[in-house]
Amino acid sequence: MELLINLLINGLATGMLIFLLAAGLTLIFGLMSVLNFAHGGLFVWGAFAAVWMYATTGSFILAILGAVVTGVILGFVTEKLIITPVYGNHVQQILITLGFMLVLTEMIKVVFGPNQLAAKVPPYLAGSWEVGDVILIKYRMFIILIGFVVFGIIQFILKRTKIGLIVRAGVLNKEMVQALGNNIKQVFLFTFIAGAALAALGGALMAPYSGVVYAEMGLEFGILAFIVVVIGGMGSLPGSLMAAILVGLAGSFMAYYVPALSLAVNMILMALVLIFRPQGLFAAKG
Amino acid sequence: MTDLLEMRDVHTYIGEYHILQGVNFTAPKGQVSVLLGRNGAGKTTTLKTIMGLHPSKSGSILFEGNPIEKLPTHKIAQSGLGYVPEDQGIFATLTVEENIRVAMRDQSEATAERVDYVLKLFPDLKKFWKKDGGNLSGGQKQMLSMARAFVQDSRLLLIDEPSKGLAPVVIGKVIEAIHELKKQSTIVLVEQNFRMASLVGDTFTLIDDGRTVHTGEMGYLVENEEMKRKYLGIG
Amino acid sequence: MSKVLSLNKSIYLIIALALLIFPFVSDSRTWTILLTQIFIFAILAMSYDLLLGYTGIVSFGHAMFFGIGAYSTGIVLDTFGPTLLFFVLSIAIGFILAAVVSFFVGILTLRLKSHYFAMLTLALSGLFLVAAEKWRSLTFGNDGFTFRAPEIFQDRLVFYLLSLGCLIAVFIFLKRFVSSPMGHVLISVRENENRTASLGFKTLHYKVIASVVAGVFASLAGSLYAVSLRFVNTSVMTMDITLDALLMTIIGGVGTLVGPILGAGVIELAQHYLSGLARDYPIFERWIILFGILYIVAVIFFPRGIVGGIQSIYARLTGKKVKVAGPMKKSVVKS
Amino acid sequence: MALLETKNLTIQFGGHTAVDDVTFSLPEKQFKSVIGPNGAGKTTFFNLLSGELKPTAGEVFYKGKSLNGVSAVDRTRIGIGRSFQITNVFPSLTVFENVRLAVQSREKVRYTFWKSARSYHRLTEEAHELLKQVLLDNKAQMIASQLSHGEKRKLEIAMLLALDTEVLLLDEPTAGMSLEEVPAILNVIRSIKEQGDKTILLIEHKMDMILDLSDSIMVLFNGQLLADGSPEDIMQNETVQQAYLGGYEDDRSVRNA
Amino acid sequence: DGNAGDEDTVKVGVLASLTGALESYGKQTQRGFELGLEYATDGTMEVAGKKIEVVFEDTETKPEVAVQKATKLLEEDDVDFLVGSSSSGDTLAVLPLAEEYEKIMLVEPAVADSITGSEFNKYIFRTARNSSQDAVAGAAAIAGEGVKIATFAPDYSFGWDGVAAFKEAAENLGAEIVLEEFADPAATDFTSNLQKVIEADPDYLFIVWAGANSPWNQIADMKLQEKGIKISTGAPDIPALSIMEPLVGMEGFSVYYHTLPDNEINDWLVEEHKARYDGEVPDLFTPGGMTAAIAIVEALEKSEGSVDADELIGIMEGMSFETPKGTMTFRPEDHQALQPMYSITLEEQEGVPYPVPVLVEELSPEDTEPPIMNNPE
Numbered sequence A: 001m002e003l004l005i006n007l008l009i010n011g012l013a014t015g016m017l018i019f020l021l022a023a024g025l026t027l028i029f030g031l032m033s034v035l036n037f038a039h040g041g042l043f044v045w046g047a048f049a050a051v052w053m054y055a056t057t058g059s060f061i062l063a064i065l066g067a068v069v070t071g072v073i074l075g076f077v078t079e080k081l082i083i084t085p086v087y088g089n090h091v092q093q094i095l096i097t098l099g100f101m102l103v104l105t106e107m108i109k110v111v112f113g114p115n116q117l118a119a120k121v122p123p124y125l126a127g128s129w130e131v132g133d134v135i136l137i138k139y140r141m142f143i144i145l146i147g148f149v150v151f152g153i154i155q156f157i158l159k160r161t162k163i164g165l166i167v168r169a170g171v172l173n174k175e176m177v178q179a180l181g182n183n184i185k186q187v188f189l190f191t192f193i194a195g196a197a198l199a200a201l202g203g204a205l206m207a208p209y210s211g212v213v214y215a216e217m218g219l220e221f222g223i224l225a226f227i228v229v230v231i232g233g234m235g236s237l238p239g240s241l242m243a244a245i246l247v248g249l250a251g252s253f254m255a256y257y258v259p260a261l262s263l264a265v266n267m268i269l270m271a272l273v274l275i276f277r278p279q280g281l282f283a284a285k286g
Numbered sequence B: 001m002t003d004l005l006e007m008r009d010v011h012t013y014i015g016e017y018h019i020l021q022g023v024n025f026t027a028p029k030g031q032v033s034v035l036l037g038r039n040g041a042g043k044t045t046t047l048k049t050i051m052g053l054h055p056s057k058s059g060s061i062l063f064e065g066n067p068i069e070k071l072p073t074h075k076i077a078q079s080g081l082g083y084v085p086e087d088q089g090i091f092a093t094l095t096v097e098e099n100i101r102v103a104m105r106d107q108s109e110a111t112a113e114r115v116d117y118v119l120k121l122f123p124d125l126k127k128f129w130k131k132d133g134g135n136l137s138g139g140q141k142q143m144l145s146m147a148r149a150f151v152q153d154s155r156l157l158l159i160d161e162p163s164k165g166l167a168p169v170v171i172g173k174v175i176e177a178i179h180e181l182k183k184q185s186t187i188v189l190v191e192q193n194f195r196m197a198s199l200v201g202d203t204f205t206l207i208d209d210g211r212t213v214h215t216g217e218m219g220y221l222v223e224n225e226e227m228k229r230k231y232l233g234i235g
Numbered sequence C: 001m002s003k004v005l006s007l008n009k010s011i012y013l014i015i016a017l018a019l020l021i022f023p024f025v026s027d028s029r030t031w032t033i034l035l036t037q038i039f040i041f042a043i044l045a046m047s048y049d050l051l052l053g054y055t056g057i058v059s060f061g062h063a064m065f066f067g068i069g070a071y072s073t074g075i076v077l078d079t080f081g082p083t084l085l086f087f088v089l090s091i092a093i094g095f096i097l098a099a100v101v102s103f104f105v106g107i108l109t110l111r112l113k114s115h116y117f118a119m120l121t122l123a124l125s126g127l128f129l130v131a132a133e134k135w136r137s138l139t140f141g142n143d144g145f146t147f148r149a150p151e152i153f154q155d156r157l158v159f160y161l162l163s164l165g166c167l168i169a170v171f172i173f174l175k176r177f178v179s180s181p182m183g184h185v186l187i188s189v190r191e192n193e194n195r196t197a198s199l200g201f202k203t204l205h206y207k208v209i210a211s212v213v214a215g216v217f218a219s220l221a222g223s224l225y226a227v228s229l230r231f232v233n234t235s236v237m238t239m240d241i242t243l244d245a246l247l248m249t250i251i252g253g254v255g256t257l258v259g260p261i262l263g264a265g266v267i268e269l270a271q272h273y274l275s276g277l278a279r280d281y282p283i284f285e286r287w288i289i290l291f292g293i294l295y296i297v298a299v300i301f302f303p304r305g306i307v308g309g310i311q312s313i314y315a316r317l318t319g320k321k322v323k324v325a326g327p328m329k330k331s332v333v334k335s
Numbered sequence D: 001m002a003l004l005e006t007k008n009l010t011i012q013f014g015g016h017t018a019v020d021d022v023t024f025s026l027p028e029k030q031f032k033s034v035i036g037p038n039g040a041g042k043t044t045f046f047n048l049l050s051g052e053l054k055p056t057a058g059e060v061f062y063k064g065k066s067l068n069g070v071s072a073v074d075r076t077r078i079g080i081g082r083s084f085q086i087t088n089v090f091p092s093l094t095v096f097e098n099v100r101l102a103v104q105s106r107e108k109v110r111y112t113f114w115k116s117a118r119s120y121h122r123l124t125e126e127a128h129e130l131l132k133q134v135l136l137d138n139k140a141q142m143i144a145s146q147l148s149h150g151e152k153r154k155l156e157i158a159m160l161l162a163l164d165t166e167v168l169l170l171d172e173p174t175a176g177m178s179l180e181e182v183p184a185i186l187n188v189i190r191s192i193k194e195q196g197d198k199t200i201l202l203i204e205h206k207m208d209m210i211l212d213l214s215d216s217i218m219v220l221f222n223g224q225l226l227a228d229g230s231p232e233d234i235m236q237n238e239t240v241q242q243a244y245l246g247g248y249e250d251d252r253s254v255r256n257a
Numbered sequence E: 001d002g003n004a005g006d007e008d009t010v011k012v013g014v015l016a017s018l019t020g021a022l023e024s025y026g027k028q029t030q031r032g033f034e035l036g037l038e039y040a041t042d043g044t045m046e047v048a049g050k051k052i053e054v055v056f057e058d059t060e061t062k063p064e065v066a067v068q069k070a071t072k073l074l075e076e077d078d079v080d081f082l083v084g085s086s087s088s089g090d091t092l093a094v095l096p097l098a099e100e101y102e103k104i105m106l107v108e109p110a111v112a113d114s115i116t117g118s119e120f121n122k123y124i125f126r127t128a129r130n131s132s133q134d135a136v137a138g139a140a141a142i143a144g145e146g147v148k149i150a151t152f153a154p155d156y157s158f159g160w161d162g163v164a165a166f167k168e169a170a171e172n173l174g175a176e177i178v179l180e181e182f183a184d185p186a187a188t189d190f191t192s193n194l195q196k197v198i199e200a201d202p203d204y205l206f207i208v209w210a211g212a213n214s215p216w217n218q219i220a221d222m223k224l225q226e227k228g229i230k231i232s233t234g235a236p237d238i239p240a241l242s243i244m245e246p247l248v249g250m251e252g253f254s255v256y257y258h259t260l261p262d263n264e265i266n267d268w269l270v271e272e273h274k275a276r277y278d279g280e281v282p283d284l285f286t287p288g289g290m291t292a293a294i295a296i297v298e299a300l301e302k303s304e305g306s307v308d309a310d311e312l313i314g315i316m317e318g319m320s321f322e323t324p325k326g327t328m329t330f331r332p333e334d335h336q337a338l339q340p341m342y343s344i345t346l347e348e349q350e351g352v353p354y355p356v357p358v359l360v361e362e363l364s365p366e367d368t369e370p371p372i373m374n375n376p377e
């Protein structure tokens, strides 16, 4: 029983962490339909910014803020320079964002040096509680909490404003959205920035979790984020949340019960979902 | 009589193609002006040029006396223009409700009233309120496209072939609606259904090969067999 | 029209001849090897173009077939001995495996739409990668294994000529393929799949055929690649290979076949020179940044790839552009 | 005798029954029109006949054989061709290439991969011939997406004609076509009818056109078959008068002026 | 430029990952090699009357680039020796070229057993330690009669090789392996694996790990040490040590840390390195680069400048030479350099921002001698 609870909680926490990574991509890829291969780059910049801020100021809150600000700035620059020319053209998006990914990753080394950096958990979130045989890792509890908060905030914004609607409409028919009096460029810019900031936030929260940041981490986690967005159902935030939790739980249970398959668990999960429910777990609607 | 919209010697290129080669056109306030011409004459391009969707290369477009030819599309729309494109421009994976919500600029009482009005005009939309726009029938899409333009408080409505795909009885309702809308709005209509055009139009402008070739009172055209034969191939 | 074509043809011919003669006039084996690599990746990229450019399929799993070819050749030559006969046999085995796998993968995946299809291919090729890593008795895991190439390929010149020959053969085959009636149907699938079906074409058949042909040629590229290194490890199955194919195709020009060849050349050469720059000038230590910027600049200045760029420059030079298409004069009904 | 038949044909989307228990038959070489209000189920009915949609209940018969389980592609191949209400062409191919693909399909040139497509001269000639018929020959080399709306409609018709199927399902072929050109397209349709080897089902809202061409008219209302009969009978029908025509088409004199 | 066949120069081509994920390893090798040449030639950069020239090439950690670059070195630069490379894959891909061109290749710092095992050819000499040596050293640090050990490793060749070799060595020392856990190295969550370790309740958890993404935090979070499970692993390079704070106190082994060896060469290395690189100390693979350079110079001295491979092979087989890690010897059978390793504990130290490996015992080359694995079949 304790075992199951442990697996469940850790799976949930990992899932939540993956959700934080994928939340930004849910906006950028899921909603705006931009194949952003540089997403992992934004994520790493967030992670490094947070580690650097934490090391210089000693404040975890400031570190998180610093990451988000980095995400916002990078998001702005990326959208203006890289994404604007290629909206609606997936082929060009692949090329240009992959190129930009190389730049982002390599710039990390220019700015922060080529080595991995240690990322520390702030003391008040370090360690774990033991309740019987159940081990509750504090930072993971924190992640679960933050995950729900972030989910709540984005969901609120998407539901309460027209932004989500305009983005979805804009992807279908940009001209028409404008002809109905909506400033699609601004909305896309805003959404992209929000996605980039979320990516950076994900990176910042990921860093203390694994204890280390390194320039190449973006590539690894970028693909994971794509997987989550697709199996959750393009553009569905609840879908991404559920998919992320599913990925987290599957990883946790597979590693325990069928360790031989843990390398393949994400791929198997994605293949199964796509074969049996091609539109993803939660298609954006209906 | 004042002109709400005025186009002076407008030239528009699409890519490398010189499509509009001198369009002069005015839409007198409170009237229905009809653009006529054969397929490929440039009617749709004229409307898109006004909306800034195919920006003009030269010439001027004045709306309420202000030049709008340099403005981005959304600014043009916000300054009081509504547009019903010929391909309806429905957001296929958005519901009917969402389609309409994209067009609503505010949550005001007046907007709510206009929504009520279009739902009365096209009860089908109410029936399929939560359904995807892409699943509507051809005629229902046409209604939805008009509804989207009508829920905005537009002083100028550009409507591209509204009768296309509509059942005769609905065309009748649309004609009534246009008469109704005329009270607050000015309307520019592209219409191939000459019967409908003649029933609602006050003035007409003939476009041929990207140029405006004739403008006048609708009644004049209805009577003028010669002109109808020459430019519209009827009679 | 036909004049332009013959112009194209003669350009191709001249380039092919130049490449054929090249190793006999230059004794730089670095160049021989670099060009051999380019030929091999050009084959891979062309096979990808058949999917992306002609059938409109974005696959993230192309490395799967490249890997199948590489492992077939590596394993056969390692187990049975480095003879020409076994080399040919290994290519044949690669073809058959790639055809079978791409057939089933196609049936399984091609019913899905764009993103979902792409991600499913990613998953399947990910599973192949895991299999290659786990089946260590056969593949030696991610460390991989070395093997001997047939004696005759010890001479890199022979292998250069073989690769060039394969490139030319694949190019001619694919060129004929895409300009055949079947090729036209592939294009129509790319343009509008539903409409193609309602014209009476079974679109799934066409997509599966394209995927099989592309898979088989990717496997050929993999076989050649393995022999060129005399070494195989799991890197042949990774996303990097797929991305290389993708980037080469896009940078060269999607749906052009020559484009991917140029793309392979540009990317390999840029990489070669930029990393050389880093060796000679320490400021270029971070040359990868320049490499990334190259992609970005390519998209901004050549949105349709190199071939697209050349075409529009050509069109401008020959003054073809000023078409006053517009509304055409009536040749209309006088009935 | 009946070439195309349906028995209790029904389809539901969620709770909504778009085509409701429709039983009809279309004799060989007849020209039948389908009318009905917007959303009555006309296009859906076509989709069921052409196999794009699968019925919830009921069956379609072609030459007496059930088409249950026969795919849309195969229905086209055995002789049921259709045009689309919403323009549906190959956007970045030229007008000519669009039509040639259709001709190619009819000629069953499907899996040839070694011969150059350019060597099929007959396909080329035929495509040009069809473009002439629908008055698009001067736009043959234009990219389809650059056509104006009305021009695309004409292309749509050319592609259907190219298939040369026994049954033609025409969904509002002239919607958006200019006044000047409707007669020409009508002539094309009329001449096909007069050749007498085609069976045609036409959806239109233009009553004068329907009355001019049809041997019989069927009326769909809320998915149900309200009436099926001669044009005169149908025009007398009370419901059709009120709920469909609504008086607007009563006075057709203006249009015919 | 030394032209082909230049009688008065010896050229060495060094392949290393100078960009990408293994960049820091590559740079360590590069610095070490440069320093090693200076040391061995007393700064003259000459041996037996010949000038030594070095060309570094970046393999980008891609086998096909490694082959391209190696060929370029062999063909254009006409090098007499190859050195490299940072990744086992790149190195394996280059091995056949050494044989084809009949040039000596010094493998540094790639660890795969197969390099001096199944993929061995006679031109290959390895100055780096191999996976098995790591494992034997690891076993020496903790294994003993009746000790229960669980292993934890990434699920790919490196992990499998390491665990297999460790298991053999540990069992020889009388230990019992109670659990072998393998995990996806890219995973974010290792708690399930650790859960199993807790259930197996071993005395030690021996971890074979490489790569930045690591389980250390979670080991601390899961309170393995509090539960009486001692952790042991190899001490990595300094950047990686900086994330091992949760493991302070563990007993393990080290390939190199600059305070561990006690000899003059190492002192010189540390001094020079600090002087040249802004106070930085040499790291994990710096002495390896230096060792490769020293080995080349020694061999050339003995051959009096001859670069004939067969002659050199004769000289180098069984050759012993002094390195920053003490005396190394190329084992004649498989050309693997037998070398000292270090049993350590990780301790916190004043003024050092990462846990420091502190010497418990130097393991002699014999103690960590791995099995010979290149038996001709």
Ligand SMILES: Nc1ncnc2c1ncn2[C@@H]1O[C@H](COP(=O)(O)OP(=O)(O)OP(=O)(O)O)[C@@H](O)[C@H]1O
Binding pocket: B014, B015, B017, B019, B037, B038, B039, B040, B041, B042, B043, B044, B045, B046, B086, C325, C326, C327, C328, D145, D146, D147, D148, D149, D150, D151, D176, D178
């Ligand atoms: N994207 C484009 N590129 C090039 N030419 C175009 C493009 N769009 C339209 N055209 C051409 O511009 C001309 C005018 O088109 P427009 O759509 O304005 O005609 P229209 O008068 O609205 O015709 P219709 O009655 O058929 O809708 C046509 O000849 C058309 O071929």
Ligand SMILES: Nc1ncnc2c1ncn2[C@@H]1O[C@H](COP(=O)(O)OP(=O)(O)OP(=O)(O)O)[C@@H](O)[C@H]1O
Binding pocket: B128, B135, B136, B137, B138, B139, B140, B165, B167, D013, D016, D018, D036, D037, D038, D039, D040, D041, D042, D043, D044, D045, D085
């Ligand atoms: N895929 C679908 N999913 C849900 N509802 C659908 C779908 N397709 C059609 N419908 C509904 O079925 C009804 C019939 O639509 P259909 O397109 O057949 O009408 P129609 O008679 O062709 O009308 P029109 O004259 O306007 O073209 C409409 O109410 C439409 O909303």
Ligand SMILES: [Mg+2]
Binding pocket: B043, B044, B045, B086, D148, D149, D150
């Ligand atoms: Mg138009």
Ligand SMILES: [Mg+2]
Binding pocket: B137, B138, B139, D042, D043, D044, D085
């Ligand atoms: Mg319809």
